[in-house]
Amino acid sequence: MLDLKIVGGTIVDGSGKPRFKGDIGVRDGRVVAVGKVTEDARETIDAAGRIVSPGFIDIHTHYDAQVFWDPYLTTSGWHGVTSVVTGNCGFGFAPVRPEDRERSMLSMTAVEAIPTETLREGLPWTWTTFPEYLDAIDRTPLALNVLPYVPVNPLLVWVLGLDAAKAGKQPTDDENREIARLFDEALAAGACGWSAQCLGNPGEADGRFPQGDFDGTPMPSDIMWPDTRRVLAEVLGARGTGFMQASGVPDDEVEELVAISGRPFIWQAIVANALTMYYRNRLEWLRSCRERGLPIYGQAMTVDAPIHFSLDNEAILERSPLARVHAAGDTAAKLAVLADAGFRDELDAYRPIIFNPFAEMKLHRATSARFSPYTGRTLGDIAGELGCRAVDVLCEASIDDHLTAVFETQQFQASLDALKELVDDPFLIPGLSDGGAHVNFLTSGCYGTEYVARYVRDEQITTLEQAHWRLSGLPAHCAGFRDRGTLVEGAAADVIVYDLDRLAYGDTEFVHDLPAGEMRAIVRAQGYRWILVNGEPIIDDDKETGAMAGRLLRHGQV
Numbered sequence: 001m002l003d004l005k006i007v008g009g010t011i012v013d014g015s016g017k018p019r020f021k022g023d024i025g026v027r028d029g030r031v032v033a034v035g036k037v038t039e040d041a042r043e044t045i046d047a048a049g050r051i052v053s054p055g056f057i058d059i060h061t062h063y064d065a066q067v068f069w070d071p072y073l074t075t076s077g078w079h080g081v082t083s084v085v086t087g088n089c090g091f092g093f094a095p096v097r098p099e100d101r102e103r104s105m106l107s108m109t110a111v112e113a114i115p116t117e118t119l120r121e122g123l124p125w126t127w128t129t130f131p132e133y134l135d136a137i138d139r140t141p142l143a144l145n146v147l148p149y150v151p152v153n154p155l156l157v158w159v160l161g162l163d164a165a166k167a168g169k170q171p172t173d174d175e176n177r178e179i180a181r182l183f184d185e186a187l188a189a190g191a192c193g194w195s196a197q198c199l200g201n202p203g204e205a206d207g208r209f210p211q212g213d214f215d216g217t218p219m220p221s222d223i224m225w226p227d228t229r230r231v232l233a234e235v236l237g238a239r240g241t242g243f244m245q246a247s248g249v250p251d252d253e254v255e256e257l258v259a260i261s262g263r264p265f266i267w268q269a270i271v272a273n274a275l276t277m278y279y280r281n282r283l284e285w286l287r288s289c290r291e292r293g294l295p296i297y298g299q300a301m302t303v304d305a306p307i308h309f310s311l312d313n314e315a316i317l318e319r320s321p322l323a324r325v326h327a328a329g330d331t332a333a334k335l336a337v338l339a340d341a342g343f344r345d346e347l348d349a350y351r352p353i354i355f356n357p358f359a360e361m362k363l364h365r366a367t368s369a370r371f372s373p374y375t376g377r378t379l380g381d382i383a384g385e386l387g388c389r390a391v392d393v394l395c396e397a398s399i400d401d402h403l404t405a406v407f408e409t410q411q412f413q414a415s416l417d418a419l420k421e422l423v424d425d426p427f428l429i430p431g432l433s434d435g436g437a438h439v440n441f442l443t444s445g446c447y448g449t450e451y452v453a454r455y456v457r458d459e460q461i462t463t464l465e466q467a468h469w470r471l472s473g474l475p476a477h478c479a480g481f482r483d484r485g486t487l488v489e490g491a492a493a494d495v496i497v498y499d500l501d502r503l504a505y506g507d508t509e510f511v512h513d514l515p516a517g518e519m520r521a522i523v524r525a526q527g528y529r530w531i532l533v534n535g536e537p538i539i540d541d542d543k544e545t546g547a548m549a550g551r552l553l554r555h556g557q558v
Contacts, residue, residue, distance in 0.1 A: 002041035003027050009047025014054040014486040016469035026493040029535035047497050054472040054487050055082025055494035056448040059479045061435035062112045064092045069122045071143040075445035076435045078525040082494035082533045083145035090196035090221040092151035094133035095158045110214035112437035115518040122515035131189035142550030143538045150186045152196040156220040165220035168203035176231045184235050190554025193242035194232045196221040198249050233261040258294050264478045268299035269432050272418035297478050300428040303444040308508035312403040313440050321346045338395040347391045355409040359390040362408040368400035420461045429475050439520035446505040446523045453503040480556040493535035503527035
C-alpha cells in the first residue's frame with residue numbers, strides 16, 4: 001500500500017517536458033509511481049484542477065542561523081520552497097573558534113543585516129568545526145531540507161588568523177594545504193561546495209567596500225588570493241563532486257576554476273538594472289560558456305516583489321542620509337531630523353543604487369488626514385500635486401504618522417522588459433532570495449510564487465514547463481541535489497500542489513518574532529493547497545502543519 005497518492009492533477013514535473021494529467025504515488029518519502037496510479041494509499045490528495053510540481057530549490061540563502069529557531073525557514077517555507085542551500089557569499093558560522101564567535105556574529109550583522117542580539121540568543125554554538133556544525137543542524141527539527149556550502153571567510157580566519165586574514169595576507173603553501181584539508185573534511189561530512197564574495201583586489205585591505213565588515217574593512221574573501229580559490233577547486237576536482245558560488249571573480253579565472261575542478265560554478269548576480277545594462281554583458285558571457293561546454297550558470301535577480309518600509313526601520317537605506325534619522329535617538333529627535341531643511345536638501349541630492357528613486361516610491365499606507373487620501377500613489381505624483389519635492393512627501397508623511405507611514409519601493413530599478421530578458425533565458429537560475437538576510441525589509445523568499453503568478457500567469461512571458469525547470473530542475477542539477485528537482489520515479493517526494501488562479505503573495509508584515517524580540521518583515525502566501533517535503537505535508541491550505549519532515553542533505557541527498 002502507498003503512503004500517499006496525489007490524484008487527478010496537472011503534473012509539471014520540473015524537467016521541462018510538457019505537462020500532463022496524472023497521479024503520483026508516494027511510499028517511504030519517495031515517488032514510486034507517476035501516471036495512472038491504481039494502488040491503494042493510506043491517504044489520498046485530490047489535486048483536480050491544480051498544478052502538481054516539484055518543490056522549489058532555493059540555492060541562495062542565509063538561513064545559517066535561522067535554521068536553529070525557525071524550522072520552516074520563513075518566508076521561503078510558505079512559498080513552495082522545499083530545499084535551501086545555506087552558507088552563500090562566503091559568510092557563515094563554521095569553522096569558528098569560541099573566541100571568534102562574537103566577531104563572526106558582528107560580521108554577519110554587517111554583511112547580511114541579521115540583528116546581533118538575535119544571533120547571540122538564537123545560535124546554540126554547540127560546534128567549532130564544520131562537520132560539528134552539520135551535526136548540529138542534523139539534530140535540529142526541520143520542515144525544509146538544508147544543504148550548506150562551506151563559506152570561505154571562516155576558513156581563512158581559522159587558518160590565517162583574524163588579523164592576517166583581514167590584512168589580505170597571501171597564504172603560504174602550507175596554509176593553502178591546511179585550507180584544502182579543512183575543506184575536504186567538510187565535503188566528506190556532507191557539504192556541497194564553497195562560496196565566496198570577492199569584491200576587492202588580492203591583498204588590498206585599504207578602503208571601504210560595498211558590503212564590507214562592521215568596521216568598514218573588507219571581508220577576508222574580498223581580498224583573498226586566486227591561488228586559494230584554485231586550491232579549493234582542486235579539492236572538488238579530486239572528489240568529483242560539489243560546486244562553487246562566488247561574486248566578483250574575473251571571468252577568465254571562473255573558467256579556469258571550472259577547468260581545474262570539472263564542477264559547476266554559480267556566478268552571481270545577474271541584475272536587470274536598466275541604468276547600467278551590464279546584465280547583457282553577463283548574458284553574452286554565459287551564452288559563450290555554454291557554447292564552449294563550460295558548466296557556468298548565472299543566478300538571476302528575478303525578484304521584483306514590492307518592498308515596504310517605514311522610516312523607523314533602521315535597515316532601510318542605511319548607507320544613505322536616512323542613516324541620520326536612525327542615529328538620532330528617540331522619536332522626537334528623529335522627527336526633528338526629518339523636519340530639518342538642510343537634511344532634506346541632502347536627501348534630495350542622494351541617488352539610491354538599489355531601490356527606486358524617491359519620486360518613484362509609493363505611499364503604501366498613511367493614517368494622517370493630510371496624506372491618507374494619497375495612498376497608492378507615487379511620491380512624485382503627490383509632490384506635484386502639493387507643490388513640493390518627493391523627499392518632502394517622504395519626510396512630512398513620516399512626521400504626521402510619527403514614523404509609522406509605510407512606503408513601497410522595488411529592490412532594484414528593473415523594468416519589466418529587462419526582467420523578461422532574464423526570464424527568457426532557460427539557463428539562468430531565478431530568485432536570489434537572500435532568505436534569512438536583511439530581515440528588516442527583504443522578503444524575497446516569495447520569489448517562486450512571484451515567478452509563477454506574475455511571469456507565467458499574468459504577464460505570460462514564459463511557460464509553466466520552463467518555470468518549473470528553472471525553479472526546481474535546473475538548480476537541482478547545478479547544486480548537486482541527487483534525487484530532487486523533478487517528479488520522477490525514485491525521486492524524493494518534495495511536491496507542491498497549488499491553485500494557479502489563486503497563487504499570490506500578500507503585503508509585507510512586520511513582526512517581532514526573532515530571538516531577543518527583534519523585528520523582521522514577512523510575506524505570507526496564498527494558493528498553496530499542499531506542500532510536501534519527503535512525502536509529508538508541511539503546508540495544508542497555506543497553513544503550517546507542524547510536520548518536521550525536512551532533512552540535512554549531506555552530499556545532496558538524505
